[in-house]
Amino acid sequence: MAEAAGVSRAAVSKVLRNAYGVSPGMRQRVESTIEQLGYRPSVAARALRGSSYRLGLEIPHIDARFMTQILKGAKRAVAGTPYQIILAPADGPEYDTLESLADGLVDGIIAVSPLVDQAWLEDLARRVPVVMLGRHDTPAGYDTVTGDDHAGARAVMEHLLSLGHRRIAHLTEPENVTIPGSGTPHSVRLEVYRACMAEAGLSGNIQVGRRDVSGGDAVGAAAALLALPEPPTAIFAGHDDMAVDALAAVGRTVAVAGYDDTDLAAHPLIDLTSVDQQGVEMGAQAATMLLERFQGRTEPRRYMAATRLRIRSSTAS
């Protein structure tokens, strides 16, 4: 490449990064040669020496519709920058996926990994900039972007209670995702559920269903709730995907509310009451924070998105 343009490699490198110290004439010459040759710099080589200009987004469930929102926002935030987003689907323990992203593939990581150990994350964040989604912890070396799970869950419960429901069940993820005090979104939503029930003097009516550990759907869990001696009249599902499963199991016999306000919730045939926690904005914030870290920021930042309850017919009386 350098020879083709009759200049040094250094010159080419400078033009590529439009750094100082290139005369207009040289820049011109290099650029036209790049054009002619269809030359593209090797990401591997760049990464070895500097940056790969790749941003890794680790996602636990590709089919979780909430992820679509996150990606959309992140894309929007990096538009116009030289950075690109690559997705790393995690299967099972996210440690491996995160490690392998950190192995020099990307300049920074956005991850949805509520279960990984904070100390381990701090360690990772020392090697590569990290922004975590949906962690209510207080990190030293990475940033967090979360929704306001307290407010969101409370809004759902107040809505259901105001409709007169007394037997309200909560449909959530397996136990390992909802350990009290762990700060995962689903642990918070569960805690709020319990608290609201207690405040309403309905502690005796607390019922918690959980979806299969095997990553299966929540249809069975919802059906099990309905089969109780005193079945719930309303189900607060931890997120829309489970809510949709619940609808599949219980039909319109029970009020169902979800979380995330995914596009499916707005579908007329589903028409699910849900909590909008601004997933797109969260994705955009996460990417922006990463870009800030690339530019030198080191002190941690935390962003919490506001929530809004979208009431639809799934909770109509």
Add this chain to the structure above:
Amino acid sequence: MAEAAGVSRAAVSKVLRNAYGVSPGMRQRVESTIEQLGYRPSVAARALRGSSYRLGLEIPHIDARFMTQILKGAKRAVAGTPYQIILAPADGPEYDTLESLADGLVDGIIAVSPLVDQAWLEDLARRVPVVMLGRHDTPAGYDTVTGDDHAGARAVMEHLLSLGHRRIAHLTEPENVTIPGSGTPHSVRLEVYRACMAEAGLSGNIQVGRRDVSGGDAVGAAAALLALPEPPTAIFAGHDDMAVDALAAVGRTVAVAGYDDTDLAAHPLIDLTSVDQQGVEMGAQAATMLLERFQGRTEPRRYMAATRLRIRSSTAS
């Protein structure tokens, strides 16, 4: 790393790739040092010299449920190999996304890019192994994995016709995706639709609706079909996502059939008749073909998955 174990870098490299010429003692020593240091080889450096052990899956719409199936199959196929899958979401023209994957990030590419030029692809395939999904072309340098769009579309049409429908509309993608003879899945489905209508003596009833070019939904297009002077009694949608949009627009007043048999189609509240084209198997085949190319295969292979019509209540009379 090498010094820490008191051996040469070459030895470490060999252990890593478990190549020949390492004594058990040395392997032992190296491995335990790797363990102690938590050492992880740099992907960038490996890629520069050999392989990155990363497989790129380019997908046009992350939210297309069909992609979930592809990814699932691909994951299954690489399980147990040293390869990992990374996803590259394409926005707009796939050329850029594919190029940037080929820039040394991955050892091979699986892509869903019906619109890119074949000659251009052949060119790309000379630089890096490529498997294309959903292209009915006859390539020289890359492999293809497709569904049997002829059989699948015909099955839908025969089903609808056998139910007595005469005014059957087709809901498909924008024109640029369905250019006759282009070999895209949607162009084939459209052609089969026309052919089946003609064969049934219903050429006069052909109605084609298209979803918004802007990547929007197909709700409006479906509503427009229904607003025709002689509205269709059945809609054959090019894929499930559009079929679900159609259901949103027309409710249960019109028979609706989709394509791909995504998990949403099986949902009781949707319960959509659809064509199962074995997306998981297609993904697995694609990944397997790529692995074969890594091992030296160069002659092109083409795989076509069989289809099966799943009849559900959305086309009940």
Add this chain to the structure above:
DNA sequence: GTGAAAGCGCTAACAG
């Protein structure tokens, strides 16, 4: 303003 040269962390010949 420009080019020469060192080196990122690894792999693949080759020599020992």
Add this chain to the structure above:
DNA sequence: CTGTTAGCGCTTTCAC
């Protein structure tokens, strides 16, 4: 069986 060595393609001082 083991270690030395020469790059992979780029970025980055540092002379010129």
